[in-house]
Amino acid sequence: MAQKLIGLIGGMSWESSAEYYRIINELVRDRLGGLHSAKCLMWSFDFAEIEALQHAGRWDDATIEMIKAAQSLERGGADFLLICTNTMHRMADEVQVAINIPLIHIADPTAERIKTAGLKKVGLLGTAFTMEQDFYKGRLINQHGLEVLVPNDDDRKTVHRIIYDELVQGEVKETSRQMYRDVIARLVGQGAEAVILGCTEIMLLVRPEDSAVPIYDTTAIHAEAAVERVIAA
Structure with missing residues (x-):
């Protein structure tokens, strides 16, 4: 079987991109057996440059960089793309318009899993951008019919700080895990039937x-969606 070539826009951060690479290759090996691994290309950003654009609100400049990366992967022969971060799906629509290959949106396979489980009200954890802006919540609500809860102001600051000050730098602290447990418990207390780890680093914690x-x-869900597309080839 000739595998499709997966294009990965990564480096945001490399900690989670490494998990994408590991999960995708483990799944391909498990599905195809033997010595099989995934055919993939990765464009890896210097996250310091992207983080500076994010926190300065320079989203138009960030979009230009994301489009350049996507087009580079397309020219390299990628059959479809993944953006290996939730936050940078803020410009997913603009990226899709700029290329001629499919982009698998990270929110879609996640929402499908939740709906298949018969759940409707979900808590969302992620960067402040993901929790507060509409590009992610809006997709879950408007395209998938989910009810989305986000943490309160203080909890959002805590979740965001731990992502940028610790997780993207490879730091996993037990004290931070307890903070996240407390945030999750408060979302469950508001009626959340499930919680979306809407930042690709949170799974480290x-x-x-x-x-x-x-x-x-x-x-994990996004990586598996990529492998499903490869196996269906």
Whole structure:
């Protein structure tokens, strides 16, 4: 079987991009057996440059960089693309318009898993951009009919700080895990039937046993969606 070539826009951060690479290759090996691994190309950003654009609100400049990366992967022969971060799906529509190959949006396979499980009200954890702006919540609500809860102001600041000050730098602290447990518990107290780990680094910190309700790891789900497309080739 001739595999499709996966294009990965990564480096945001490389910690989670490494997990994408590992998960995709493990799944291809498990599905195809033997010595099989995934055919993929990765464009890896210097995250310091992207983070500076994010926090300066220079989203138009960030969009230009994302489009350049996507077009480079398309020219390299990628059959479809993944953006290996939730936050940078803020410009997913603009990226899709600029290329001629499919982009698998990270929110879609996650939402499909949740709906298949018969759940409707979900808590969302992620960067402040993902939790507060409409590009992600709006897709879950308007395209998938989910009800989305986000943490309160203080909890959003805590979740965001831990992502940027610790997780993207490879730091996993037990004190931060407890903080996330507390945030999740408060979302469950508001009626969340599940929690979306809507930042690709959170899976480095939060485990299923840290939540009283199911957690949906967008990194693993997104990677599996890519492999499903490869296997269907």
